[in-house]
Amino acid sequence: MLEIKNLHAKIDDKEILRGINLTVKPGEIHAIMGPNGSGKSTLSSVLAGSDVYEVSEGSVSFYGKDLLALPAEDRAREGLFYSFQYPVEIPGVSMVNFMRTALNEHRKYNNLKPYTAGEFLKLMREKKNLVEIDSNLTNRSVNEGFSGGEKKKNEIFQMAMLEPRVAILDETDSGLDIDALRIVANGVNKLKSKDNATIIITHYQRLLDYIIPDFVHVLHNGRIVKSAGKELAFELEEKGYDWIKKEFED
Amino acid sequence: MAQDKDQILEEVTANEYKYGFSTEIETDTIPKGLNEDVVRIISAKKNEPEWMLEYRLTAFAHWKTMKQPDWAKLNIAEIDFQDIIYYAAPKQRPKLDSMDDVDPELRATFEKLGISLNEQKVLAGVTGVAVDAVMDSISVSTTFKETLAEKGIIFCSFSEAVQEHPDLVKKYMGSVVPYTDNFFAALNNAVFSDGSFAYIPKGVRCPIELSTYFRINAMNTGQFERTLIVAEEDSYVSYLEGCTAPQRDENQLHAAIVEIVAMQRAEVKYSTVQNWYPGDKNGKGGIYNFVTKRALCKGDYSKVMWTQVETGSAITWKYPSCILMGDHSEGKFYSVAVTNNYQQADTGTKMIHIGKNTRSLIVSKGVSAGKSQNSYRGLVRINKRAENARNYSQCDSLLMGDQCGAHTFPYLEINNSTAVVEHEATTSKIGEDQIFYCNTRGLSTEQAVGLIVNGYVKEVINQLPMEFAVEAQKLLQISLEGSVG
Ligand SMILES: Nc1ncnc2c1ncn2[C@@H]1O[C@H](COP(=O)(O)OP(=O)(O)OP(=O)(O)O)[C@@H](O)[C@H]1O
Ligand SMILES: [Mg+2]
Numbered sequence: 001m002l003e004i005k006n007l008h009a010k011i012d013d014k015e016i017l018r019g020i021n022l023t024v025k026p027g028e029i030h031a032i033m034g035p036n037g038s039g040k041s042t043l044s045s046v047l048a049g050s051d052v053y054e055v056s057e058g059s060v061s062f063y064g065k066d067l068l069a070l071p072a073e074d075r076a077r078e079g080l081f082y083s084f085q086y087p088v089e090i091p092g093v094s095m096v097n098f099m100r101t102a103l104n105e106h107r108k109y110n111n112l113k114p115y116t117a118g119e120f121l122k123l124m125r126e127k128k129n130l131v132e133i134d135s136n137l138t139n140r141s142v143n144e145g146f147s148g149g150e151k152k153k154n155e156i157f158q159m160a161m162l163e164p165r166v167a168i169l170d171e172t173d174s175g176l177d178i179d180a181l182r183i184v185a186n187g188v189n190k191l192k193s194k195d196n197a198t199i200i201i202t203h204y205q206r207l208l209d210y211i212i213p214d215f216v217h218v219l220h221n222g223r224i225v226k227s228a229g230k231e232l233a234f235e236l237e238e239k240g241y242d243w244i245k246k247e248f249e250d
Numbered sequence: 251m252a253q254d255k256d257q258i259l260e261e262v263t264a265n266e267y268k269y270g271f272s273t274e275i276e277t278d279t280i281p282k283g284l285n286e287d288v289v290r291i292i293s294a295k296k297n298e299p300e301w302m303l304e305y306r307l308t309a310f311a312h313w314k315t316m317k318q319p320d321w322a323k324l325n326i327a328e329i330d331f332q333d334i335i336y337y338a339a340p341k342q343r344p345k346l347d348s349m350d351d352v353d354p355e356l357r358a359t360f361e362k363l364g365i366s367l368n369e370q371k372v373l374a375g376v377t378g379v380a381v382d383a384v385m386d387s388i389s390v391s392t393t394f395k396e397t398l399a400e401k402g403i404i405f406c407s408f409s410e411a412v413q414e415h416p417d418l419v420k421k422y423m424g425s426v427v428p429y430t431d432n433f434f435a436a437l438n439n440a441v442f443s444d445g446s447f448a449y450i451p452k453g454v455r456c457p458i459e460l461s462t463y464f465r466i467n468a469m470n471t472g473q474f475e476r477t478l479i480v481a482e483e484d485s486y487v488s489y490l491e492g493c494t495a496p497q498r499d500e501n502q503l504h505a506a507i508v509e510i511v512a513m514q515r516a517e518v519k520y521s522t523v524q525n526w527y528p529g530d531k532n533g534k535g536g537i538y539n540f541v542t543k544r545a546l547c548k549g550d551y552s553k554v555m556w557t558q559v560e561t562g563s564a565i566t567w568k569y570p571s572c573i574l575m576g577d578h579s580e581g582k583f584y585s586v587a588v589t590n591n592y593q594q595a596d597t598g599t600k601m602i603h604i605g606k607n608t609r610s611l612i613v614s615k616g617v618s619a620g621k622s623q624n625s626y627r628g629l630v631r632i633n634k635r636a637e638n639a640r641n642y643s644q645c646d647s648l649l650m651g652d653q654c655g656a657h658t659f660p661y662l663e664i665n666n667s668t669a670v671v672e673h674e675a676t677t678s679k680i681g682e683d684q685i686f687y688c689n690t691r692g693l694s695t696e697q698a699v700g701l702i703v704n705g706y707v708k709e710v711i712n713q714l715p716m717e718f719a720v721e722a723q724k725l726l727q728i729s730l731e732g733s734v735g
Binding site: 045048049050052071072073075076077081082084087088089090091092093094097098101102103105106109141158162 | 681682683684686687688689690691692693694695697701702704705706708
């Protein structure tokens with residue numbers, strides 16, 4: 001369970017998150033929508049452990065642990081996954097080597113034996129099929145020269161490999177063609193279980209046709225200003241954000 | 251949460267040398283200082299023939315007329331050549347017939363380094379690696395000599411070569427690097443302690459990798475290795491050199507010479523992993539490494555390839571070079587130079603094209619962290635009669651943090667209009683976004699740096715023999731431990 005209480009974060013002296021409250025329980029799917037610049041990616045990176053932002057107030061508990069006290073790598077090993085809005089290219093580092101190191105770090109942290117090369121490759125094949133990612137991509141360097149859509153697929157592939165307890169997907173749907181969108185959504189659905197949860201950040205209701213959220217939240221100016229069921233997404237699609245912005249003009 | 255970048259960088263550079271220990275083995279040393287008598291003593295201790303002593307004395311006389319060079323990019327404290335011990339040998343020289351005869355202290359030292367002789371022996375048995383381990387100035391253990399002898403290959407210590415193969419030594423020693431070449435080469439010629447000699451006869455492919463581990467160990471002892479490799483027509487050899495040194499407060503001087511002669515169609519690969527004590531994180535101590543490495547591609551179609559992974563030493567000054575004399579001869583230089591803390595490296599190569607249709611390739615990867623300075627300095631010279639010469643150079647620098655420096659000095663001297671010379675250079679930084687991306691996948695910052703750096707240098711590491719490549723990768727990670735971009 002992920003429990004965010006009154007989370008404030010700033011960069012330089014600019015406060016970007018201004019008191020976020022959100023509870024995500026196992027088995028749930030939460031969608032976070034909101035206008036550009038409202039703080040969705042900031043919230044994601046703060047949770048993932050970016051040290052670009054300074055948390056000035058609030059707390060985050062992750063399965064009973066103080067998430068904010070953990071370094072980014074331990075948050076990942078605890079089972080938090082962050083699919084980047086803009087995945088980063090790492091030239092010269094092969095996907096295979098990258099994933100194998102990552103996965104074995106997770107296993108070490110959880111007192112499990114590292115995978116042998118054979119076991120790892122087998123798992124990788126399985127997950128590749130699950131998310132229908134092109135074999136060529138996993139033979140290349142991490143995200144290097146990947147198209148926008150390929151990068152997003154690669155994020156989902158990594159999620160499949162790491163089997164997180166909570167995954168934050170930051171606009172994973174943007175830049176995907178119709179087929180890729182379906183494939184990625186299918187992947188997310190296949191990986192979904194009663195023990196894990198997903199936070200989907202998106203601008204488009206379209207994705208939510210494939211992945212049905214239990215809750216939809218609207219983030220505006222660093223606060224969650226509205227939460228409701230999936231019908232809220234339709235309303236937003238239709239009316240835009242102006243009515244919400246008006247309601248919350250300070 | 252926001253961490254001060256400077257503070258992260260402080261932590262980066264707070265990396266201490268892993269191999270800082272010294273072995274307590276009794277050593278037989280002569281007093282500090284250098285004069286003609288010292289040269290005579292060294293020669294006498296090694297029972298050298300008269301001609302060798304004459305050679306040393308000539309070199310010494312010449313050295314006295316020379317001045318220590320003044321380098322633009324290196325910041326070097328004055329070296330007091332009278333404050334150095336020029337000869338040290340382990341007192342009880344172990345017998346060579348068995349590994350078990352090697353001093354246990356010494357074996358333990360190698361074990362700490364992860365290159366135990368036992369392991370080497372096994373390795374050697376399985377994959378065929380011959381080890382000529384050099385402890386200070388004297389070879390202590392040589393394996394596979396017999397196997398090699400069957401093929402007519404000579405692989406022995408330099409001193410032994412002087413005794414057993416004087417004609418070969420006389421013929422080739424100094425033929426590539428004359429004693430007049432430079433200040434440190436002259437010094438080496440006067441006082442060289444020991445080293446390795448390899449001779450591959452005509453038409454013979456050396457069936458195993460020849461390897462030597464060098465290690466400086468005695469207090470205040472300059473080490474003056476010399477290596478001579480002669481590859482006759484149609485022969486092939488791959489030679490590995492690797493070294494680490496224990497932690498010391500005093501700066502230690504190392505001035506080695508490596509000479510390679512490749513005859514017609516001969517091919518020589520020379521790989522180095524250099525990990526000597528780089529000094530502490532405040533820039534105190536560390537080895538001064540001034541090496542002259544040069545290959546003569548004497549015969550047509552001969553090939554020489556230098557591969558080096560340089561992570562150690564406080565100061566590194568070396569330019570493994572190729573003189574491409576034979577027509578169609580080929581020189582390659584692959585280099586990774588890592589500097590951290592206060593290390594300074596000025597390294598590169600010289601490719602001298604003399605013969606027709608000669609080719610050279612230069613791939614240099616510099617990685618700088620901490621407050622270090624890392625320079626690539628390379629010369630490509632195309633002589634007048636070198637028709638159709640080709641060179642391609644690629645020099646990349648990777649920076650970690652903003653307190654280090656990377657510099658590239660490519661020199662071109664082209665005296666033949668048919669030459670095609672290309673040079674490419676890039677500078678990149680390990681991005682914090684790359685590190686963070688890795689962190690979010692469960693990799694620590696150190697692992698992330700290790701992965702990224704190893705990815706960056708892959709092209710060079712891939713040129714190393716397998717066993718070496720693994721060791722080199724470990725080393726890169728160790729030398730950059732704690733580093734962040
Ligand atoms: N590193 C940074 N430096 C300065 N300002 C930043 C930084 N990161 C985010 N911001 C600012 O914080 C605000 C929130 O940005 P964020 O990326 O979280 O928005 P978002 O909701 O993800 O928007 P989008 O829908 O466009 O992806 C923006 O005004 C942005 O300019
Ligand atoms: Mg965003």
